[in-house]
Amino acid sequence: MEWPADNVQRVAVDRLRPYPNNTRTHSRAQVAQLVASIQEWGWTTPVLVDEQGMLIAGHARLEAAKQLGIPEIPVMVARGWTEAQIRAYTIADNALPLNAGWDEALLKVEIKAIEALNFDVGKMGLDMEFMTKLFDEGGVNIAADRDEAATGVRAQHMKFGKASVVITDEELEGLNRMLARYTDQFGLSHGFAQWLLDAAA
DSSP states (O other): OOOGGGOEEEEEGGGOBOOTTOOOOOOHHHHHHHHHHHHHHOOOSOEEEOTTSBEEEOHHHHHHHHHHTOSEEEEEEOTTOOHHHHHHHHHHHHHHHHTOOOOHHHHHHHHHHHHHTTOOGGGGOOOHHHHHHHHTOOOEEEEEEEEEOTTSOEEEEEEETTEEEEOOHHHHHHHHHHHHHHHHHHSSSTTHHHHHHHHHO
């Protein structure tokens, strides 16, 4: 039995067509993560196409290639697949990895070891919320809490772990804009607090 992965070849990006009914969405931030990944490690997973060059799996990787100006990418061809197999795999390719989990104790050890080697863990695709929960660091809650003080004046507070700091609406909007710029540039929010501290130093 021949498998798609038995034969990988480079194909021109402009010869590949997205699947028009692709159900998986890809944000700019996620594509930016893939761009950073390709820049760091090169191309590690070929895209999968049917015999006419239509994508079955790898839409985000193709978009990352276009952003990087890569003319050809590694491609596998699903030969002899039925229409049902093709349509089903466009979903299965994305759904099956979601069923995996993490050995969180071992993951913490690995992340700390990688950080100790001065590698940017932001390139690994783990989001800030997950990292914060994993290390129980408290983090920065940019969605500030509001309450009514005894005087009737509305106060707004930003939480830094167990600490709470009064912040104005204008300051909160500015901080959210900075966070948006940071995530657009780096692909996720992990490291944003350190980036702020470095900018203020």
